[in-house]
Amino acid sequence: xxxxxxxxxxxxxxxxxxxxxxxxxxxxxxxxxxxxxxxxxxxxxxxxxxxxxxxxxxxxxxxxxxxxxxxxxxxxxxxxxxxxxxxxxxxxxxxxxxxxxxxxxxxxxxxxxxxxxxxxxxxxxxxxxxxxxxxxxxxxxxxxxxxxxxxxxxxxxxxxxxxxxxxxxxxxxxxxxxxxxxxxxxxxxxxxxxxxxxxxxxxxxxxxxxxxxxxxxxxxxxxxxxxxxxxxxxxxxxxxxxxxxxxxxxxxxxxxxxxxxxxxxxxxxxxxxxxxxxxxxxxxxxxxxxxxxxxxxxxxxxxxxxxxxxxxxxxxxxxxxxxxxxxxxxxxxxxxxxxxxxxxxxxxxxxxxxxxxxxxxxxxxxxxxxxxxxxxxxxxxxxxxxxxxxxxxxxxxxxxxxxxxxxxxxxxxxxxxxxxxxxxxxxxxxxxxxxxxxxxxxxxxxxxxxxxxxx
Amino acid sequence: xxxxxxxxxxxxxxxxxxxxxxxxxxxxxxxxxxxxxxxxxxxxxxxxxxxxxxxxxxxxxxxxxxxxxxxxxxxxxxxxxxxxxxxxxxxxxxxxxxxxxxxxxxxxxxxxxxxxxxxxxxxxxxxxxxxxxxxxxxxxxxxxxxxxxxxxxxxxxxxxxxxxxxxxxxxxxxxxxxxxxxxxxxxxxxxxxxxxxxxxxxxxxxxxxxxxxxxxxxxxxxxxxxxxxxxxxxxxxxxxxxxxxxxxxxxxxxxxxxxxxxxxxxxxxxxxxxxxxxxxxxxxxxxxxxxxxxxxxxxxxxxxxxxxxxxxxxxxxxxxxxxxxxxxxxxxxxxxxxxxxxxxxxxxxxxxxxxxxxxxxxxxxxxxxxxxxxxxxxxxxxxxxxxxxxxxxxxxxxxxxxxxxxxxxxxxxxxxxxxxxxxxxxxxxxxxxxxxxxxxxxxxxxxxxxxxxxxxxxxxxxxxxxxxxxxxxxxxxxxxxx
Numbered sequence: 001x002x003x004x005x006x007x008x009x010x011x012x013x014x015x016x017x018x019x020x021x022x023x024x025x026x027x028x029x030x031x032x033x034x035x036x037x038x039x040x041x042x043x044x045x046x047x048x049x050x051x052x053x054x055x056x057x058x059x060x061x062x063x064x065x066x067x068x069x070x071x072x073x074x075x076x077x078x079x080x081x082x083x084x085x086x087x088x089x090x091x092x093x094x095x096x097x098x099x100x101x102x103x104x105x106x107x108x109x110x111x112x113x114x115x116x117x118x119x120x121x122x123x124x125x126x127x128x129x130x131x132x133x134x135x136x137x138x139x140x141x142x143x144x145x146x147x148x149x150x151x152x153x154x155x156x157x158x159x160x161x162x163x164x165x166x167x168x169x170x171x172x173x174x175x176x177x178x179x180x181x182x183x184x185x186x187x188x189x190x191x192x193x194x195x196x197x198x199x200x201x202x203x204x205x206x207x208x209x210x211x212x213x214x215x216x217x218x219x220x221x222x223x224x225x226x227x228x229x230x231x232x233x234x235x236x237x238x239x240x241x242x243x244x245x246x247x248x249x250x251x252x253x254x255x256x257x258x259x260x261x262x263x264x265x266x267x268x269x270x271x272x273x274x275x276x277x278x279x280x281x282x283x284x285x286x287x288x289x290x291x292x293x294x295x296x297x298x299x300x301x302x303x304x305x306x307x308x309x310x311x312x313x314x315x316x317x318x319x320x321x322x323x324x325x326x327x328x329x330x331x332x333x334x335x336x337x338x339x340x341x342x343x344x345x346x347x348x349x350x351x352x353x354x355x356x357x358x359x360x361x362x363x364x365x366x367x368x369x370x371x372x373x374x375x376x377x378x379x380x381x382x383x384x385x386x387x388x389x390x391x392x393x394x395x396x397x398x399x400x401x402x403x404x405x406x407x408x409x410x411x412x413x414x415x416x417x418x419x420x421x422x423x424x425x426x427x428x429x430x431x432x433x434x435x436x437x438x439x440x441x442x443x444x445x446x447x448x449x450x451x452x453x454x455x
Numbered sequence: 456x457x458x459x460x461x462x463x464x465x466x467x468x469x470x471x472x473x474x475x476x477x478x479x480x481x482x483x484x485x486x487x488x489x490x491x492x493x494x495x496x497x498x499x500x501x502x503x504x505x506x507x508x509x510x511x512x513x514x515x516x517x518x519x520x521x522x523x524x525x526x527x528x529x530x531x532x533x534x535x536x537x538x539x540x541x542x543x544x545x546x547x548x549x550x551x552x553x554x555x556x557x558x559x560x561x562x563x564x565x566x567x568x569x570x571x572x573x574x575x576x577x578x579x580x581x582x583x584x585x586x587x588x589x590x591x592x593x594x595x596x597x598x599x600x601x602x603x604x605x606x607x608x609x610x611x612x613x614x615x616x617x618x619x620x621x622x623x624x625x626x627x628x629x630x631x632x633x634x635x636x637x638x639x640x641x642x643x644x645x646x647x648x649x650x651x652x653x654x655x656x657x658x659x660x661x662x663x664x665x666x667x668x669x670x671x672x673x674x675x676x677x678x679x680x681x682x683x684x685x686x687x688x689x690x691x692x693x694x695x696x697x698x699x700x701x702x703x704x705x706x707x708x709x710x711x712x713x714x715x716x717x718x719x720x721x722x723x724x725x726x727x728x729x730x731x732x733x734x735x736x737x738x739x740x741x742x743x744x745x746x747x748x749x750x751x752x753x754x755x756x757x758x759x760x761x762x763x764x765x766x767x768x769x770x771x772x773x774x775x776x777x778x779x780x781x782x783x784x785x786x787x788x789x790x791x792x793x794x795x796x797x798x799x800x801x802x803x804x805x806x807x808x809x810x811x812x813x814x815x816x817x818x819x820x821x822x823x824x825x826x827x828x829x830x831x832x833x834x835x836x837x838x839x840x841x842x843x844x845x846x847x848x849x850x851x852x853x854x855x856x857x858x859x860x861x862x863x864x865x866x867x868x869x870x871x872x873x874x875x876x877x878x879x880x881x882x883x884x885x886x887x888x889x890x891x892x893x894x895x896x897x898x899x900x901x902x903x904x905x906x907x908x909x910x911x912x913x914x915x916x917x918x919x920x921x922x923x924x925x926x927x928x929x930x931x932x933x934x935x936x937x
Contacts, residue, residue: 033829033832034829036831037829037831040831040834040835041732041736043728044729044731044732044733044735045732046728047724047725047726047727047728047729047732048728048729048732048733048745050725051725051726051749051752051798051801051805052745052748052749054752054798054801055749055752057767058755058759058760058798061766062759062762065767249655250658251655253651253652253655253656254652254656254658254659256652257652257653257655257656258656261649262656271656271657271659271660274659274660274663275659276922276926277663277919278662278663280852280856280918280922281666281859281915281918281919282858282859282860282861282886282914282915282918283859283861284861284889284890284911284914285666285670285859285911285914286666287893288666288669288670288889288893288907288908288911289662289665289666289669291893292669292672292673292908293665293669297519297522297523298518298519298522299522299525299526300522314658314662317658318659321659345641346645347644347645347648371754372754374756375755375756375757375759377756377758377761377861377862378757378861378862378865378886381890381893381894382889382890382893382894384894386894397457397458397459397462398457398458408756408758411758411762412758412761412862412866415761415762415765415866423766426762427762427766430758430759430762433756433758433759434755434759437754437755441754
């Protein structure tokens with residue numbers, strides 16, 4: 001970069017400084033400009049590094065908080081199912097045995113744990129039997145009761161029972177609960193934690209993969225250890241099915257009309273502007289629409305996957321229409337001309353030739369639209385999906401009208417609970433959500449790479 | 456007949472109609488295809504469409520009208536004097552619906568519902584055992600209303616089944632009788648198909664109409680029972696259940712703008728510089744890897760960012776900046792939400808700006824470089840000014856994203872409505888308040904609930920205006936170089 005003005009300068013007054021200067025060594029001004037160039041380039045690099053670091057930080061924080069949710073502390077003890085306690089009438093009739101509540105089962109488990117601890121020769125110090133029961137999840141009694149009621153023949157036998165450990169004990173092994181915090185906690189005590197250490201050493205208690213996290217329903221505020229994603233995953237699947245069944249055909253039909261049939265006039269212009277704007281409307285506004293139209297006006301039930309599915313369909317439609325139109329536009333006109341030339345009608349041209357050729361693009365757009373819908377939370381909050389739902393919804397189609405939860409809403413729900421164990425659950429649920437999203441997006445990418453044609 | 460079964464039956468009828476229509480068309484010409492106006496499949500299709508389409512539209516209208524009719528039939532049984540002072544007709548209707556469901560559950564179990572209805576205490580116990588929770592104890596008028604709900608619902612289902620099947624059969628007979636060699640089956644099929652395509656594209660318009668109507672109607676209702684001047688100009692947001700609330704939007708708008716401003720301060724420099732680097736400096740390979748990675752940020756659900764703000768960024772800012780420097784001790788702050796939202800909208804700024812910078816003609820760059828400018832001088836003095844309208848459009852789109860964002864602020868910004876300059880204080884936004892006023896058992900007569908619709912309308916108008924301006928700018932700019 002030489003200075004152009006040099007040749008124009010009058011020769012009569014030569015400047016000594018310039019004469020000494022070689023063309024091969026940059027002058028001050030050039031050096032400054034080059035430094036500025038390097039700085040500018042560096043800013044760009046820094047911006048990219050910051051953006052990528054933010055991504056890494058986000059994923060790292062979620063994964064490190066959420067991975068422990070997939071492992072859980074279990075206690076494995078032999079429990080003698082005393083027929084005298086569980087079936088007082090002695091008929092072996094499940095209907096009569098149902099009168100024994102979980103409290104009765106809880107006592108049995110407490111007894112079994114005490115016996116097991118004694119058999120292993122562990123000193124429990126000043127702990128009461130009630131303290132011992134507190135080491136095990138409140139859910140264990142309900143599990144045992146369900147197992148016995150399902151199979152009354154178990155009465156009187158001794159079964160090997162795997163119970164969830166209490167959330168605080170589990171938190172101790174995951175580093176969430178410490179001796180100091182336990183001393184201040186009403187729900188646990190340092191003695192319990194020390195006993196837990198001894199139980200692990202004796203092989204009664206251990207930590208392992210917890211499939212229940214993926215299949216069990218939500219649990220109440222005091223039992224984070226028993227909370228699972230079963231209902232939420234089913235609810236999300238139902239909603240995605242509704243969105244797929246409605247948004248794909250409607251979106252394709254609308255795009256085909258706008259791209260292939262619609263005359264260019266004000267009316268179709270209005271539809272186009274409309275679709276562009278709908279894609280940018282904040283998602284919570286769709287929630288308001290769902291609440292006032294589907295629930296208040298049409299009387300559909302709250303918390304039902306059908307309402308969530310309908311709201312998400314309306315939200316996803318513009319996001320499917322836009323890539324579908326692009327895919328249709330990418331099919332070269334010569335294909336249409338050829339079909340029309342051999343006598344096909346316009347509709348035949350579209351259904352036999354244009355649409356099949358555009359299908360990879362359409363499906364890619366649909367999958368990405370579905371992935372966005374799967375992670376959407378705000379509209380679902382307004383249509384009542386935050387409700388605490390423990391019962392699995394029925395089989396489709398009537399199951400679509402049963403109350404259910406959804407993955408992102410379940411995550412939100414868990415962040416609002418008091419017990420710190422739910423933060424781990426929420427992060428774990430996000431990992432599940434992200435895995436679904438990764439699968440869907442990978443499918444979309446593969447579809448695009450393999451089938452997309454460049455003309 | 457259950458909905459699923461009805462649906463399958465009608466589908467099966469349509470399939471049958473297709474087969475019969477096709478065969479009938481062939482039969483009319485004695486198997487000589489040349490004498491038919493259209494291919495035989497079109498005769499099948501049009502017959503099937505005659506079965507499907509009328510049933511489809513009638514069933515949709517029926518299902519939407521059903522809830523309305525059931526609600527009104529139950530309402531006639533409720534005596535306004537029966538409604539407790541601290542409750543409302545709407546809450547009572549929720550109980551009636553639950554009661555009706557409970558009665559159906561009991562009936563399905565084989566209990567004697569008629570006898571139980573005479574014995575309210577027994578009914579309460581039976582409902583409790585069936586797992587149906589009631590807000591209030593059932594009263595005779597509620598039981599009557601619940602019975603009306605059940606009765607109307609049952610009749611409505613029967614009516615829907617009868618009407619659908621009758622329509623399907625009528626459509627089939629009508630379509631069947633029209634089949635003749637001269638009948639232009641292809642043209643008819645295509646006309647109906649085109650009609651269906653138009654209906655599908657109208658759904659987008661209907662959605663907009665539905666959004667505007669549901670927001671407007673409830674907002675008008677709100678302003679009838681609450682003064683608009685207080686809503687727009689009061690600086691306090693203090694909802695009280697039981698009346699006497701002050702619902703001023705100003706603190707919410709302030710919180711929204713503050714959070715969005717911080718997020719733009721984070722996202723615009725980062726997004727813009729990455730876009731410039733990717734478009735002007737990066738090699739193809741780097742670009743091919745980095746661009747999708749940055750776009751991953753846009754594909755992550757907002758609830759993930761919300762949790763990130765809640766468990767990582769919030770405590771970090773509190774422990775390292777806010778507390779040591781004495782700005783505050785809350786982990787949900789404007790700063791937390793703004794920072795995390797800034798990360799989220801980086802790709803909105805960078806991707807669009809990248810496209811726009813790439814669309815600047817190469818000749819402009821070549822001219823500038825040829826005159827001896829360095830690449831950075833070219834970018835700053837030629838490329839960016841040329842791309843400026845598009846970049847402004849991209850920033851406006853990102854801003855509208857930030858204003859309408861919900862989950863990050865719900866989890867990261869807090870719930871206290873405040874007018875303050877300190878970014879390390881908890882503040883709240885319009886979207887947070889929409890969520891908090893509309894979740895749970897709501898009752899659509901009080902200003903505390905209806906205000907959410909006025910907030911929603913404000914939000915909708917605001918983001919719509921931003922989007923339209925952004926789109927107009929982007930479009931105008933694109934026309935310049937094409």
